[in-house]
Amino acid sequence: MLRPLAGPTALGAAASDASSAQATFCGYCGAPPADELPRVSRICGRCEMGLLLHADARLAPGAGDAFVVVDERLLVRALSRGAEDLLGTSEPVAVHRPVSELVGGVTADGAPDAPLGRLLAEAAAGELVLAETLVRVGADPHRRRRVLLGPCGPPPAALLVFAAV
């Protein structure tokens, strides 16, 4: 089910590669930074409800997209507004919970697929550039969505972006 889109290359090491240009987005609304002076606290100038993060431009979400940011312990560290709607929870409730409570790797026929946790851990460690896989949404294995995942930060973390339906 898993389809790596790039080799296990650290994002920093691949920065000179044109295909891995960086993009900046808000960790809550998903929008790019507002056109203004950078804030000392990295707070999004548009919604003021998220922090500005960087990721591979092929992975970085857009405004309104559903995505989750996960740390190396596989705990949720940020949840976008779109993901709140998709997953039926709120960021303050979801943060610090295991991401496995929100999503899990599945095969096309709904069977559990264990590598999701490993992929997220590798992405959080910067050892995976980009991958694509299927996840269950919530506890229902039949509610599946395609996701892209890879590193983001700072600080280093994994970004899991739900593909649009």
Added chain:
Amino acid sequence: MKTSEAAEALSVSPTTLRAWEARHGFPLPARTLGHHRIYDRSEILALRRALEQGLSIASAIEKVRANLGIDDTQLVAELRAFQGEGADAAMEAALSVRPLDRCVEEVLLPSLRTVAERAGRRGAAWAFAAAWARDWLRRQTRLSPAASRTPGLVLLDATVDELDPDRPALFALELHLARAGVPVRVLPVAASVGVADALGTAGPLGAVVVAGDGAEEVAVDRWLAAAHPALGQAALLAFRASRRGAALPEAPWEAHRAALVHLSRRTPGARAFGSAR
């Protein structure tokens, strides 16, 4: 720090600060007598540092809470694991760096809200947490100094049952009032028989606070009618209730402050209870 100063330190608008307070319960300002928000400078500066290193507002706030000893993660974990002693220890840890009133508002009540959201109102974890919170809060109330003020106040428990999410807030309000020296009696709305006689021997009464929105309106009416002979000049107030009566703020600490203002106005010759309905 004033709201404008705190907002400037964090590079956000005052509206956003209030939005964070509503969404995350942090930063939670104190209030001046004029009800203006006053923020703890150390909390704001700690939050600023955490935001510079964080992945989200929520995770930065969580880090600050942990560093300031207002880590509700531990309490939530203990309650979800049915560990009463562990929950006691979590509150003890919080009390070591924060006064009791702030521990209740910033640690206990947010933790209970989280447990209720995750477990659901009929969830076993919430049932355990609600019972533990009732015991913990009432234990603190019993340890409060003896009542030193008059008049007293009745908290009319109009919650549905032990699992009503408003119930811990009711006991938190009782605790804050008791610590302010107010004689407080919590009475269930279902117990109306003989209530006037009981209140008649309990000293001057300044207010009845209908707490919770779970009881039927007719039950509240029945209680108020039964108690009416003993209510005199008492004010009718509403806490987390949509019924008649002056509405108190939702946060127990703010509600207790507002109730104290009402009690201070209960002077001889003030409007009779019946006319306040």
